[in-house]
Amino acid sequence: QVYLAESGGGLVQAGGSLRLSCAASGLTFSIANMGWFRQAPGKEREFVAAIIWSGTTTWYTDSVKGRFTVSRDNAKNTVYLQMNSLEPEDTAVYYCAADMHYAGSSKSYDYWGQGTQVTVSS
Numbered sequence: 569q570v571y572l573a574e575s576g577g578g579l580v581q582a583g584g585s586l587r588l589s590c591a592a593s594g595l596t597f598s599i600a601n602m603g604w605f606r607q608a609p610g611k612e613r614e615f616v617a618a619i620i621w622s623g624t625t626t627w628y629t630d631s632v633k634g635r636f637t638v639s640r641d642n643a644k645n646t647v648y649l650q651m652n653s654l655e656p657e658d659t660a661v662y663y664c665a666a667d668m669h670y671a672g673s674s675k676s677y678d679y680w681g682q683g684t685q686v687t688v689s690s
Contacts, residue, residue: 569594570592570593570594570595570666570678570679571592571593571594572590572591572592572664572665572666572679572680572681572682573590573591573592573593573681573682574588574589574590574662574663574664574681574682574683574684575588575589575590575591575684576588576589576684577662577684577685577686578685578686578687579687579688579689580654580686580687580688580689581688581689582654582655582656582688582689582690583653583654584654584688585650585651585652585653585654586651586654586686587648587649587650587651588604588648588649588651588662588664588684588686589646589647589648590602590604590646590647590648590649590664590681591644591645591646592645592646592647592666593645595666595668595679596668597642597645597666598621598642599621599668600621600666600667600668601618601619601620601621601666601667601668601669601670601671601677602618602619602638602640602647602664602665602666603615603616603617603618603619603664603665603666603667603671603672603673603677604616604617604618604638604647604649604662604663604664604665605662605663605664605665605675606658606660606661606662606663606686607660607661607663607683608659608660608661611660613663613675614629615627615629615673615674615675616628616629616632616636616649616662617629617632617636617637617638617649618638618671618672618673619638619639619640619647619671620671621671623639623640623642625671626638627672627673629673631657632651632658635651635652635653635654636649636650636651636652637649637650637652638650647664649662649664651686654686654688655688656688656689656690657688658686658688659686659687659688660685660686661683661684661685661686662683662684662685662686663680663681663682663683664680664681665677665679665680665681666678666679667679
C-alpha cells in the first residue's frame with residue numbers, strides 16, 4: 569500500500585519560510601514522479617510544483633516561481649517543498665502526490681497524502 573506523509577506545515581508570518589517534506593513508502597520512489605498541490609478554503613485544489621523521478625525537471629505554477637523550490641532525496645524516499653517569501657495568499661492545505669507514469673500540473677496523480685496546513689499571517 570502506498571503511503572505519503574506530509575510534514576512541516578505550520579503558522580508563519582508573511583515573508584517567512586517553511587520547508588514541507590513528504591515521505592513516501594510502498595512504491596519505488598526513485599522512479600516516481602512527485603507533485604505538490606494546495607487547497608485553500610472554498611477553493612479547488614491547485615497545482616503548486618512537480619519534479620520528475622530523476623530530479624532533473626521541475627515545474628511551478630506562476631504564483632510561486634522564484635519563491636518555492638521542489639527537490640527530492642531518493643535515498644530518503646522524500647520530496648521537499650522549500651517555501652520562501654511566504655504570502656497570506658499561500659495559506660492552504662498542502663498535499664503531495666505521486667505517480668509512476670504521469671508528471672505535470674494536472675491532478676492525474678494516482679497517490680495522495682493527507683495534507684499539511686500552512687497558514688501565513690499578515
